Amino acid sequence: MTLLLLAGTGEAKIIAQALHDKGIKARASLAGVTRAPSPLAIPTDSGGFGGENGFKSYLQTHDIKSVLDATHPFADRISHRSERICREQNIPYCQLLRPAWMPEPGDDWICLDREEEAAAHIPEGAIVFLATGRQTLLRFENLANCTLICRQIDPPDGPFPFPNGRYCIGRPPFSFDDEVSLFKELGVEWLIVKNAGGTIPRTKLEAARHLGIRVIMLNRPAQPDAKRVTTVEEALAWVQNL
Template identity: 60%
Template sequence: MTILVLSGTREGRDIAADLHRSGIDVIASLAGATRSPRAQDVPTRSGGFGGAQGFKTYLKEHSISAVLDATHPFASAITERSARICAELGIPYCLYSRPAWRATEQDNWTMLGNETEAAQHVKAGEIIFLATGRKTLERFANLSNNYLICRQIDPPNGPFPFPNGEFLIGRPPFSIEDEVRLFKKLKIDWLIVKNAGGTASFSKLDAARELGLKVGMIERPAVPDALCVSTIEQAIEWSAAHG
């Protein structure tokens, strides 16, 4: 009886480690998106499963008794596939979805259904800080009248895809003071982020509030029709009951 924790988030690491300390057999799975991910305290695999059939084979060959999905809230393809295949195989599945961020009266947020909508709100010449990762960078191609700065953890494999921008390398966590200093130095007008939730990366939003920056907040994709919990305690309790 082994719990598979689809991890890659801080909460995923914490959940897997807690289950391991409790004597439950657990395997943490990382998508492999980051070249040097933070070490897990449990047996860990990294990289894709080889599509839907590969995931099915892995679940069977490793006698997975339940799957706890603690992937990033925007890893919708992984979540949809995992929920669907677990339902097909009759394997218990639970999605841990941390609460989304909410604006306060001091924030200046514009909610975006997707990345391409940012162009409807940004003025020509404004400098935009993209904290959205490199995978969806091409969706900002319509911001050709702006300068784009995209922060990512790993050095890029190639040049910035547009002539009007650059990559900025940095590994979190970042303090509020660091973010304020950086945004001032770069003369940022807009911060665009995905509504990932959690506390680990909220400092950039604290900094934007302090500086009065405009924020484009990309809303989360829909979650599958499956069991969903919103606290680490609930995730651990569910996993322990199926381990």
């Protein structure tokens, strides 16, 4: 009997190590978005499953008897598909979803549902730092009158898609001091970020508060209606109680 860990977050890396240390038979899966992800402590497959049928085949081939979903809160399509198929096949499923960020005193946030909505709030000529990843970069095309700086982990495969922008390469985690220094150097006036939650990724929000940078906070998509925990400890307890 094998547990499948849908990975891609810092929490998943901790869980993988704990599963290894406890001798729990498990495999991990990464979507393959990052070219050279940090290795996990359990056998890991990268590149996704090849769609719904591929996921069903994977479950059968590897004798998967439970699924722990520790993917990013914005990997909603993966989570919805995984939960639905697990429900259909009577495979226990649990989602680890860290709590969403909430504004604190001194924060200046505008919360939006879609990237395209940001242009209605950001003035022309602003320097905008996109901490949203390359997968949704094209949704900011309507910010043509601003300077765009998009941070991504891997070096780009090609030029920036718009003439008014450039990439900033960096691999997390980033400390508060790192973010303050970077935002000062770049002259950042607006920060756009997905509400991923978590302690370490919040340093960019703390830096924005410190520097008086305005923030566009992209709301999370709807999540599956399923068993859910919010911490690594709760996730491991679920595994041990199977």
